[in-house]
Amino acid sequence: MEWRGPAALVALLAIGVGGGFAASAQSRGSSIGSGVPAPVPAQAPEMPVDTPEPYAADPTDPPLEPGIPMAPAKLGTGKFEITFPKPVGWSTNVSASNEWKFKKPGTSNNTYVMRIEQINSQDITIEDAIDIRIERLRDEQEDVAILGRGADSLEYTYRSNEDNARHSFMRWLDLDASGQADVEIVVHGRERDVDGTRDLIRRVAEGMEGAGGGPVG
């Protein structure tokens, strides 16, 4: 019987070695490996992506509503005078000899604003004016998304220089049927202003006329 003890020890040793080896094999996922390190393909995503930047919080001013009261107004002089319906009570700021901005007094920055520009000196068609605008938007602004393009209109969203999400509408008018764009209208606003800004630019564009109801330029 003397041989049984050593035999049992040998058996236990064998079991221990086997168990230890198995346990080691199980946990070998992070082994240091061997050979020369080499890059491995990245997984999900393969290319670096920018984390979407959050937008700045919009001002809490009430949204621009559709159907606001409008009254006839004039811009320009002589044969370059145009008439159009202007929101009652909005202020006019002259930003160039041929450009005006309109805003409801007391509203915060980055709410809603309208700009009208006489662009007949540029001698371009409406189609070219839209192409140029889209090219510039993509060159100069962030997060530009063209939501709609018509024969004389553009709707888009973009990130403003102050990081606000903006939703804009543009219209171009050829008031004298010359084939050239005479007037460019833009209304910028927040997402919550869209019903009002869409209604505003439609009413202004549809109500705009050249001097005496005739041609501009």
Next chain:
Amino acid sequence: MLALLLAIGVAAGFVTSRILGENPSGSGSATPVPASPSLPVDPVPELLPDPDIPPLATGLPLVRQPVGVGDFRMTLPVPEGWSYFENSLNEWQWRPPDQPDFGYVLRVEQVLSNRRSIEGTLDRRLAELREDESNVEVIAQTRDSLHFTFVTANHLRYGYLRWLDLTGSGDAQVEIAVTGREVDDPGMAELIARVGSGVRLG
């Protein structure tokens, strides 16, 4: 008879060989050959004679004229006695009275509402010229000016363009253009320099 048939055969064979030799069928696969010129260019149109009026003189007497309104009013020196035209609220033109077409003309435009740098304005203007006119050739270009020729309505025209940033805004605010005939070129160069250096706000 045999000799005749042989002769006819020889003749027919000779002619057939000649015809095929003039229009060889070639061998191998067809490959493109280099075009000449390698890029498409406007064909040079037939040019019509320029109007027979004296060249634009240098040293013309100039007078100051206001244009624009409000904060955007500016004054500039323009040739005395030239006719003045308002092209739009922000664009004005001067030319000698009773001058025939295709003479020389001065045009000034406020372009600040475009909100473009002078470099961007120059690039855009050159692209427009190439799109709208034919045979556009740039003679000289600087950071804020362009000297070029083009053909319009079968007339060779010489042009100068110059842009000003009067307030250091970083954008082009005023565009000055002088266009004329080849014989007017020296006078045009001098005129645009004098007008460009004399534009003042207010």
